[in-house]
Amino acid sequence: MITQTAGHTDIRATNLAAVLGFLRREAPCSRAAIASGTGLNKATVTSIVGDLLERRLVRETQQTQNHVGRPATLLVLDGSAYAAVGLEVSANGLSALAFDTAGDQLLRWHRAGPGADAGPAKTIAALAVLARRAISTVQSSGREVLGITVGVPGLIDRDGVVVLAAGLGWRDVRLRTELTAALGRPDIPVAVDNDANLGALADQLHGPFAGCDNLIHLTGDTGIGAGVIADGRLLRGDLGYAGEIGHLRLVADGPLCGCGRRGCLEALAGLPAILSRSDPAADPDPQVQLEHLIRRAEAGEAAVTKILAEAGTHLGNGIAALVNVLNPAAITLGGSYALLADHLIPSIEQVLSESVITPDAGGCTIAPSAFPRTATTLGAAAHSLISLNSGRLPKLTVNS
Amino acid sequence: MITQTAGHTDIRATNLAAVLGFLRREAPCSRAAIASGTGLNKATVTSIVGDLLERRLVRETQQTQNHVGRPATLLVLDGSAYAAVGLEVSANGLSALAFDTAGDQLLRWHRAGPGADAGPAKTIAALAVLARRAISTVQSSGREVLGITVGVPGLIDRDGVVVLAAGLGWRDVRLRTELTAALGRPDIPVAVDNDANLGALADQLHGPFAGCDNLIHLTGDTGIGAGVIADGRLLRGDLGYAGEIGHLRLVADGPLCGCGRRGCLEALAGLPAILSRSDPAADPDPQVQLEHLIRRAEAGEAAVTKILAEAGTHLGNGIAALVNVLNPAAITLGGSYALLADHLIPSIEQVLSESVITPDAGGCTIAPSAFPRTATTLGAAAHSLISLNSGRLPKLTVNS
Known part of the structure; x- marks a missing residue:
């Protein structure tokens, strides 16, 4: 039979996205309601809900269902446990923005960069300082950082290498790898994307x-x-x-x-x-x-x-x-x-x-x-949330 | 929670596509294996397999599973029950091609058109004659027609209207509606698409x-x-x-x-x-x-x-x-x-x-x-099969 595929399907991620999607539309709801609404079996739903509870993406409420029968624990989404951080490197300097999974903005900063002539190493060091400050601000609000995405005006390959950013004078800079190393936080995934791509995400998710x-x-x-x-x-x-x-x-x-x-x-x-x-x-x-x-x-x-x-x-x-x-x-x-x-x-x-x-x-x-000034950082923060919504959960950290 | 949606998800179609995809990779397999492999519940799998059996897209075999326990009926895909018909209208004339869901080509014809000056009505009438002959050829081989797709060199809107086809001298021709009426077969879905789009499908599905x-x-x-x-x-x-x-x-x-x-x-x-x-x-x-x-x-x-x-x-x-x-x-x-x-x-x-x-x-x-000569008709026939693989089943006809 002829088929048009778009790569290998991760069944767990697909099912997880289906559960999150159902919760977004129907919560509060029971595990049984999720199973019948998505067509997934109860064992799958129980396992997925367990993962979501453990990560505080979902919480149980004391409500009971409004029909004849024994009371059931209902589930609701919890938007307050995680936040995503968006960063931007441009000729104008460095920017950061973070919001939590409920959509509340937690911080928005801009600072002058080390200058276009400083070279990528100094810029990455300054970016790491900014990112660490953003992480500690997010954590002091009681939230975990889901991920960090950096927007750069240039050609970015799929490994997070800045192949060419003429306005910054960068060529073949392994930004994702180097920023991850400079941060020293292997539990927080770092992504790099083109500034225009992130701007498009911002306009698709917010505004008119x-x-x-x-x-x-x-x-x-x-x-x-x-x-x-x-x-x-x-x-x-x-x-x-x-x-x-x-x-x-x-x-x-x-x-x-x-x-x-x-x-x-x-x-x-x-x-x-x-x-x-x-x-x-x-x-x-x-x-x-x-x-x-x-x-x-x-x-x-x-x-x-x-x-x-x-x-x-x-x-x-x-x-x-x-x-x-x-x-x-x-x-x-x-x-x-x-x-x-x-x-x-x-x-x-x-x-x-x-x-x-x-x-x-x-x-x-x-x-x-x-968003003439913030499209890139807004889209960068949204970028990490999209991973979550398509069924890729944050790793559990030891101290969470 | 912020979400990136791509329109309303039809859960039934998604689950059906998951079952078809699993069968394509793993058949022969039992209903229980499909349920555990996809995470779907057994009632959902039984219902979907029932639909597939009824349409002869799947058949049961007499084999049993090779492990301890009671024998289970295994399921395999059946590629011989349906075929898709691709048509092309171009300045060179009219073409038709059909293959079944197993990929076997059933017919490939070309004929001169009524001429560019004949106007759309005469061309559509000639196209309907060609389509009816293709349908009867497919049916005489014991197969049902899953759908007909027509490729046209021009701007086609989402309703199958040829907004502009300069090479044919057509403007605002309701090709999908008019061909459907001329065919008199409301059970067979008709689609119209741009010739280059269909050529791309042909190159994506066949060849180097x-x-x-x-x-x-x-x-x-x-x-x-x-x-x-x-x-x-x-x-x-x-x-x-x-x-x-x-x-x-x-x-x-x-x-x-x-x-x-x-x-x-x-x-x-x-x-x-x-x-x-x-x-x-x-x-x-x-x-x-x-x-x-x-x-x-x-x-x-x-x-x-x-x-x-x-x-x-x-x-x-x-x-x-x-x-x-x-x-x-x-x-x-x-x-x-x-x-x-x-x-x-x-x-x-x-x-x-x-x-x-x-x-x-x-x-x-x-x-x-x-496919310098057949890309459009090959892609047109493939187009109807893609609908099937994404979980949209053919309607059951009264006499099938």
Whole structure:
């Protein structure tokens, strides 16, 4: 019989996810109700509920069932035992954010990094200090850390190696391995992911596009990247490199790009290109430059409005490729693009109306991300919770 | 608790797929073995096996288990009760192919269509005649038809409406509804899908890339389209329009395209563009022209080799966008591109080495599809079987 498989199915994880899903919809409920609702046998349900109780993901209540028969212990989800920590490394510095499994935010920090010239070793050491402080803050609130995910603006392979992060000057940095070693907490799983991928998770889980199954988040700070949610799941590609739109060649013999090629989307519409065109002699701090640019654009200064409209047209050409290939319901503009959205979106929509073959750009909405500053850390924290919801439980620590 | 859902889960279908998957790996096996292997309770397994037996998808054997204890009836999969029919509408005519659930091919036909000027009504009538003949051939072999899927080179929405098929001159044709009515067989589900999507299914299920979870199939006849398998599943996008790369604008002020724009990939590298450049005064039949072109290319005629190298460069620019956005493991060239592959692939690979930001083009292989003529019908027939394997059973007919 012909079959379309998506890899080996872990039956235990599938069943665990089914029990968690049933509890999320129906709790409080009994073990017997879970068994009849999921079709799982009672021994399986008892064993899975035992694992969940031991990890304090579920607790028993004293309630009894409201029907004839002997009283049954009911189960409810417990959101207060675990929290997930999201970290971000960017050219602007290091950030951290944590929330618990009930969705309550526990901390949100930003600090200057050791500088782009400091090299990865110093940055990883500073990141480990930040992560340890986050772990101790979470633990002092009575919660365990479920996992740590780090967002990086670059190509990340499936082993958590930063293959290339041009904006940080990193190449082949084994970030997952090195941060795990620096933390000295082998009980806490560490993951590394692309900043745009995590931004897409943030927009899929929170804000106006929460629950959207076909969504693209565009980053617009150090570089331009796309995080793609397709049919409800993060699209990663064969080696984890999906969404690399920053170096689509849009103009033959266009301006020189940092990658050494000419006419790439980043060289035409990246934030550094916009800033250098609008005010080449400005303050050296890009954040100050960006704030200045926004003020001038909001004052309607013609030279700035024109530069942003041109950048929007180039961005529209890159987005048109995404819309033709992926047919998303929405594209959110993240980072600095979210702050400049009012000045970019009209040109983007004009290009889409001309360049997308499907009527009405395939129904795609272009909007600023609701999280211009925190999308990566928010998505990074959510990333660890998704592992839990798909049936991978935290390890039990000796002292828990 | 925060959750990433992919729509409502049908527990019955999930459990049914788990039972089918277990049988595929472990048969012959008993109901008790299925229950313990999947974690499902015995009542659920008995009910699901009952449904499968009733539909002749499973049969009981007289074997007994090889351990101490009372003998148990064992179950095996039965691949001979159902077959799926794939149809194709293209500018070249109508095609049909059917195979049964054991994978044996039952028929493969091609016939001339009523002509591009005949309009959709005549074509649908001719398609219904072909489909009825396929159904009766399948039934006379003792099998039931599980479903019919039609591949069309165009934009297909999720209701089976052909929104636009430029090569056929179709716009807003309710193909699924009209073919269902013309067939008069409400018991047989009819689906309509894009030809490139079905080509991707064919390459994922059969041939050298079978089992590849990140695969793109490129069509190269009437137009240029991409069928995308991402993370093991067909990528459809929000409204079903994913993979529309034929109208990526690659050259500002390039040649006029059939869509009214300039510089589209189709206008630069589509088969009609290649043929008109290589031999504008040739035989009016594009198939004869194509054969002539292949002979000249294989004889090493410089003018033809140059035209194909240029087409390969343009195609490479379109493929580079796909590789940057999707990071596939392989891209297969379908239709006429498969026949011209030796002359196109060197230029494509040259462009990828220059234009993809990830090292080694993200590991992507470019190869001809193993099914230059039958990818669409093969994938169309497979399409109905995928529904079955994901747990959606055929309806029972009164006379079965």
